[in-house]
Amino acid sequence: MADRLEDSDCTDVSFRAPLTLCHCTICGLCQIRETVEPRILFGADYPYYSSVSPALRAHFHDSADTIMARYPLCREDRIVEAASNDGYMLERFSAAGHPVLGIDPADGPVSEARRKGIDTRHAFFTKALARELSDEGIRAKVFLANNVMAHVADVNDFVSGIEAVLSDDGIVVIEVPYLLDLVDGCAFDTIYHQHLLYFSLTSLRPLLARHGLCLNDAERLRVHGGSLRLFVSRRSGQSPRLVGLLDEETRRQVHSVAFHDRFLAGIDSLVQRTRDEVMRLRSAGKRIAGYGAAAKATTLLHALDLPDGTLEVIYDKSPWKHGRCMPGGGIRICPPERLPADNPDSVLLLAWNLANEIIGQNAAYLADGGSFLIPVPVFREVRGP
Numbered sequence: 001m002a003d004r005l006e007d008s009d010c011t012d013v014s015f016r017a018p019l020t021l022c023h024c025t026i027c028g029l030c031q032i033r034e035t036v037e038p039r040i041l042f043g044a045d046y047p048y049y050s051s052v053s054p055a056l057r058a059h060f061h062d063s064a065d066t067i068m069a070r071y072p073l074c075r076e077d078r079i080v081e082a083a084s085n086d087g088y089m090l091e092r093f094s095a096a097g098h099p100v101l102g103i104d105p106a107d108g109p110v111s112e113a114r115r116k117g118i119d120t121r122h123a124f125f126t127k128a129l130a131r132e133l134s135d136e137g138i139r140a141k142v143f144l145a146n147n148v149m150a151h152v153a154d155v156n157d158f159v160s161g162i163e164a165v166l167s168d169d170g171i172v173v174i175e176v177p178y179l180l181d182l183v184d185g186c187a188f189d190t191i192y193h194q195h196l197l198y199f200s201l202t203s204l205r206p207l208l209a210r211h212g213l214c215l216n217d218a219e220r221l222r223v224h225g226g227s228l229r230l231f232v233s234r235r236s237g238q239s240p241r242l243v244g245l246l247d248e249e250t251r252r253q254v255h256s257v258a259f260h261d262r263f264l265a266g267i268d269s270l271v272q273r274t275r276d277e278v279m280r281l282r283s284a285g286k287r288i289a290g291y292g293a294a295a296k297a298t299t300l301l302h303a304l305d306l307p308d309g310t311l312e313v314i315y316d317k318s319p320w321k322h323g324r325c326m327p328g329g330g331i332r333i334c335p336p337e338r339l340p341a342d343n344p345d346s347v348l349l350l351a352w353n354l355a356n357e358i359i360g361q362n363a364a365y366l367a368d369g370g371s372f373l374i375p376v377p378v379f380r381e382v383r384g385p
């Protein structure tokens, strides 16, 4: 049973909540014990705009193209997306002439989606909402749920809502971070309060089946440190690729305690090594900044427990984060345009999943003698040529 944390005054950086990962030895599902009130995490102040990363936007546009190529869709087939954010994916289907409907609880991203002309309901996706849509005659030929299923406290209500709004021959395409990649890549910082659940295929299949949906196929993706793209429908049948992935999970014993032991040891050594490297540089009088005020940076910074002032600032491209502070430590977030003038000796890359993109944008900084410290999956320092 999860603990529900509510605090209407917790919009300031000092709000703290415990973070405990639990693991079910029967089905292999991992989840955190604490549930922070969703409107605190995803409401008025939600600062995550999916379109900020051109690489992520390209990833989801490719995904839309793959879906349109794989399934024989008619122009009038409706695409519905839960957690549609700023319309980063529906815009692709809309451009192809499909009617689209986004559903998202976050004020800023919803305004941005509507500005782009993407019809969006400002709400959490629930079974009650799915029934309302269905009563209005809205049925999804394609239902999308990217990086949202792990965020939902009542995941059974969510999946049952998908079933309620899905047309009889509809398909569901879901992306979730993959537990196997989380463990293998030591991406422990992706464990934070927005992510309540950590899925394997072994735990997903019965969840979907409970609501009349069948997991037909799954694809491994590199995005967000390692994710799964699931293809789901009412029709039974498993692709050979899915059978292979399920077999691998059985071989790796994802439901066992032993599977997580190595993960715990890996976290300790990663945190220790990163902390040692940062403190060694600081002792040598070097100036260090952070890059990427990602949600996961909260977990990483908390685990590193660096003395105040160790990181001068955190650069982030998202204008919605500028002038704000990181939760907990209160480190200020600034535009990356400041980096050349600040010229810190090293930059700790907190958004390590976007390393190629971010390092590519900062070649001049590296050429001038700067370095990027990349903590995950294994600490490494990147210097210029």
Ligand code: JHZ
Pocket (backbone or CB within 6 Å): 048, 052, 053, 054, 055, 147, 148, 194, 195, 224, 291, 292, 293, 294, 295, 296, 297, 315, 316, 317, 318, 321, 336, 351, 353, 354, 357, 358, 361
């Ligand atoms: P990024 C988010 O997690 C939130 P986060 C959420 N909980 C979720 O599930 C996952 O995504 C999937 C910045 N940036 O994408 C933008 C640059 O500064 O790793 C972001 O603030 N320069 C819903 O927050 C941050 O980095 C750049 O060039 O951990 C990246 O955050 C680029 C490309 C990004 O996700």
